[in-house]
Amino acid sequence: MQTTGNLGLKKPEGTDIVDIADLNGNMDILDNAVTSKVDKVTGKQLSTNDYTAAEKTKLAGVAAGATNYVHPATHPPAIITQDASNRFVTDTEKTAWNAKETPTGAQAKADAAVAAAKADYIRQPGYAATSGTATAYTAVLTPAPTTTPDGFGITIVPHVTNGASPTLSVNGLAATPLKDQKGVAFAAGKLLVGKPYTFRKVGTDFLAASGGGGEYGTATAADVLAGKTIGTENNGVVNGTIPVRNANNGVGGTGHHTATESSVGVYTSGDTQNYVYVRPNPSMSRVAYEGDTWVRAAAPDLIPQNLLAGKTVLGMAGAIAQKGQTTASINTAWDGNNLWARIPLGAYLTPGGTANTADIQIPVAQARADGNIQSGNIRNGVWVYGVQGTLQPKLYAEGVSSNVGSNGALYVEGLAFRPKVVIVYRTANGTFAAGADMGNWTRGIVNTNGQFYGAIFELTNSSFWLGYALYQQVDYNWSAWG
Structure with a gap:
């Protein structure tokens, strides 16, 4: 069965019941569906243009005749x-x-x-490099002046250093003298090239407005230290010529000024203190000091008794005698710790019995040496007056031991030396044993x-075996000598 498209009404077909x-x-x-319809009103028609209440209110507010407005x-x-x-712009403003x-x-006005x-x-000086000659300079300015x-x-x-009384011609105008600020014509060499x-x-x-018109003193190059410069009236800036003496540019030695005998002296000032005076050499050309001036340095220790005889230091002759091989005075003593040898005063610088060595001899009476300072009388390893001892001290040890082995020999160890002679004895029954180290072989008796x-x-460096048929577990006295 079919239905309608809008309300869904049922439409029976030919085969439907x-x-x-x-x-x-x-x-x-x-x-x-009929309940939602709109009834037709007489004099009104239906339209697709919906007319709202708001539009009706708006039209009600329009004034009568509003549609008659004409714009002026x-x-x-x-x-x-x-x-x-x-x-708004006025006519005056436009004008x-x-x-x-x-x-x-x-x-155009700015360019003009x-x-x-x-x-x-006049307000703005020109600038130009010159040409011409050293006495007749020429210059060209742009724009060209007429006067x-x-x-x-x-x-x-x-372009060149000037000659005497130079002139200047600007753009071909009349040559005009160049003078300093005082109106004096320039001497040759005053205006430097560049x-x-x-x-x-x-x-x-043309008077100088700058450079070359100032006041100058009387100093010359000979009045100025070398390495410094000074401005002069006629020669411009010049280098000083007074030499400076120091460790780098002096004369003689390592660079320092070398004084002569006539310029060094030692004088007593009157207050018991000596001074060393060094005077600049007055015969030299001018240097960085003036006249016959001395430089003084205090030297209170510069006295003869502080200087070697035969030596002279800054005019001071020494008085210390030089000594070579010297015998000490008999007035010498041993205080139990030190040997005191009294020797004459002097400087021991002259070679004596040994080359390049000043020897001091100590007599036998002072050294208490007589004939006993020999190696055999001095313990081994000890030095006395340059002699090394060879005397070996006696080595000895003793003790009691019952360390008897199954072979009947007493064994002792822990000695601090290698024994050469050993005796083992028992006082109770008169039993004893003796052994000796014979060098290449050993021998013993019981x-x-x-x-x-x-x-x-038998022995080692620190032990020995000695005996035969000794009783075990019995104490034996023993003695050993090294």
Whole structure:
């Protein structure tokens, strides 16, 4: 069974059985749909343009005849509000604007002003390198001046050092003398090549405005230290010629000034203190000190008794005697710890019995040596007056031991030396044994009950075996000698 597209009404087909319930359902659907319809009002038509209550209220507020408004052709200026972007311009303002200079005209006026300034060599001096000769300089300025009136200024850089009484011609105008600030013509060599000099026209001369017109003293190169410079009236800046004496550029020695015998002396000042005086050599050419001036240094220890005889230090002869081989005085003593040998005063510098050595001999009576300072009388390893001892001290040890082995020999160890002679004895029964180290071999004997037997005798650097048929677990006294 099919249904309608809008309300869903059932549409029986030819093969369907008609059902009353379906018909009633369709009727109910139609009845409900009819309730939402709009009734037609007489004089009104239906339209797709919806007309709202708000629009009806708006139309109600329109004044009668509103559709008859006509816009005026002109308005008074007062009704327009002006702001930063919108202003009225008056005829006066337009006239003033039209009278302003154009960029082209302004540039032309600026160029003219610059040209006029460049041509004004009174307010703004010109600058040029010279050509011509050392006595007749020429210079070219741009723009070219037609005259050189009073106050005319120019700075020149000479291409050559000037000759006597030089002149200057600017752009072919009349040659004008160059003079210093005092109006004196320059001497030759005053205007140096490559250096700038400024002049002003005063009357018939170019007078120096800078460089070369100042006041100078009387100092010359001979009055100035070497390495320093000074400005002079006629020669400009010159180098000083007074030599400076120091460790780097002096004369003689390692660079220091070398004094002569006539310029060094030792004098007593009268207060018991000696002084060394060093005087600059007055015969030398001028150096960095003046006249016959002495330099004094205190030397309180510069006295004869502090100097070697035969030596002279700064004019002071020494008085200390030099000694060579000397015999000490008999007045010598042993205080139990030190041997005191009294020797004459002097400097022991002269070689004596041994080359390059000053010897001091100590008599036998002082050294208490007689004939006993021999190696055999001095313990081994000890030195006495240059003699090394060879005397070996006696080595001895003794003790009691019952360390008897199964072979009947007593064994003792822990000695601090290698034994050479050993005796073992027992006082209770008169038993004893003796052994000796014979160098390449050893020998020993044993006395037991009056019978003598050959004994076992073996030794090391710190122990020994000695005996034969000795009783075990019995104490034996023993003695050993190294």
